[in-house]
Amino acid sequence: MIVKTILKTKARGAGVVTISPQASIAEAARLLASHRIGAVIAVTANNAIAGILSERDIVRGLAQSDAACTSAKVADLMTANVQTCHEDDSVALLMKTMTDRRIRHLPVVDGGGRLTGMVTIGDVVKSRLDEMDMEVDNLRNYVSASH
Numbered sequence: 001m002i003v004k005t006i007l008k009t010k011a012r013g014a015g016v017v018t019i020s021p022q023a024s025i026a027e028a029a030r031l032l033a034s035h036r037i038g039a040v041i042a043v044t045a046n047n048a049i050a051g052i053l054s055e056r057d058i059v060r061g062l063a064q065s066d067a068a069c070t071s072a073k074v075a076d077l078m079t080a081n082v083q084t085c086h087e088d089d090s091v092a093l094l095m096k097t098m099t100d101r102r103i104r105h106l107p108v109v110d111g112g113g114r115l116t117g118m119v120t121i122g123d124v125v126k127s128r129l130d131e132m133d134m135e136v137d138n139l140r141n142y143v144s145a146s147h
């Protein structure tokens, strides 16, 4: 199973939810809530990845400076120098990256570094469950065909 397979199973045409690094944390929180997601990618005016902001970063900001953090900029709390993955990467590699780096969201980029998708820990678990279901079906078919 590779990243491309996961992206194909996600809603057709669903793009990546992005935000400007200059937007406020309050705007980012509203975006996360309205899309029911846990992270946004901060992109520059020409769509280059500038960082990633997850709910974890907002919680850290709240712990450090209470509600004042909501008027800070996305750029103040985001992770810059983002670790990314590619469509041809295996899901096993993604699981390792997410576990080793303790991250639950990974942006997908193409060969030119352009943002093409987002994969989360939930997407990875879902793909693994689908794969296990398929394995069980194949085994059942094999056993019933040989009797």
Ligand SMILES: NC(=O)C1=CN([C@@H]2O[C@H](COP(=O)(O)OP(=O)(O)OC[C@H]3O[C@@H](n4cnc5c(N)ncnc54)[C@H](O)[C@@H]3O)[C@@H](O)[C@H]2O)C=CC1
Residues within 6 Å of the ligand: 010, 014, 015, 016, 017, 018, 036, 037, 038, 039, 040, 041, 104, 105, 118, 119, 120, 121, 122, 123, 125, 126
């Ligand atoms: N039934 C299913 O197909 C899925 C169920 N889930 C469940 O939803 C819950 C939350 O999921 P999490 O993985 O923690 O992450 P999440 O809440 O951030 O992501 C939820 C979904 O939104 C997508 N998403 C997240 N950020 C995005 C962005 N910036 N742009 C575009 N799409 C974005 C993810 O790829 C994922 O499919 C978990 O309980 C998880 O198991 C998650 C993914 C797929």
Ligand SMILES: O=c1[nH]c(=O)c2[nH+]cn([C@@H]3O[C@H](COP(=O)(O)O)[C@@H](O)[C@H]3O)c2[nH]1
Residues within 6 Å of the ligand: 038, 039, 052, 053, 054, 055, 056, 057, 078, 079, 080, 081, 082, 083, 084, 102, 103, 104, 105, 106, 107
């Ligand atoms: O370099 C990175 N590449 C990524 O794909 C990535 N995803 C999350 N993060 C950062 O890790 C922390 C936890 O994020 P999560 O809410 O995704 O678990 C937070 O600090 C996030 O900003 C990333 N950093």
